[in-house]
Structures are given as C-alpha cells and as structure tokens.
Amino acid sequence: MKLRKELKLRQIGKDYIIVEPGQDKVDLSKVYTLNETAAWLWQQLHPQEFSKEDxxxxxxxxxxxxxxxxxxxxxxxxxxFIAQNLLDKNYK
Known part of the structure; x- marks a missing residue:
C-alpha cells in the first residue's frame, strides 16, 4: 500500500495535521489530525510503498x-487511513 503522495503533513505547535494542498479555500473537513507517533510513522512511510508488517x-x-x-x-x-481515504487507491 502507499499513502497518497499529494497529502502533506504539517506540524502546528504540538499538533500534526494532514492537508490536501492546492485547495482554493481552506476546507477543514479535509484536514486530518495525527498524534505524535502516527505523525512519525507517516513521515517514515511517505511516499514509498509499504506493508502492515513494515x-x-x-x-x-x-x-x-x-x-x-x-x-x-x-x-x-x-x-x-482507510476510513479517511489517505491511502493511494492504486495500491492495495
């Protein structure tokens, strides 16, 4: 599987959010928050292909x-990731 390459992880203070760049307006329904560990893991995985075992x-x-x-x-x-549509649909 693979995380969607266009998504960007941003840190704001102690919070980590994933945003979809290129939006004309800020759409808060398309901002996803991660805890510190999940954000660290996102950084380790993005943008390469990975498995659950990885x-x-x-x-x-x-x-x-x-x-x-x-x-x-x-x-x-x-x-x-699946519920929020954060995985690239071209990878399983």
Missing part, C-alpha cells in the same frame, strides 16, 4: 513496545 517493524525499532501491541496500533492507524 509499519509494525518501524514501531518496534523506534519504540519500546511489544510486537502484539505494535500490530494492534498499526491496525487502528490503518483503519483510520
């Missing part, structure tokens, strides 16, 4: 967390 591996390398917990967290994040 995501889990990156979390295990960076954070002191069990593989089981990393896998659960990754699945929750992937569910958000």
């Amino acid at each position: 995501m889990v591996e990156k979390l295990l390398e960076e954070y002191e967390v069990s593989e089981e917990q990393a896998s659960k967290d990754v699945q929750k994040l992937l569910d958000v």
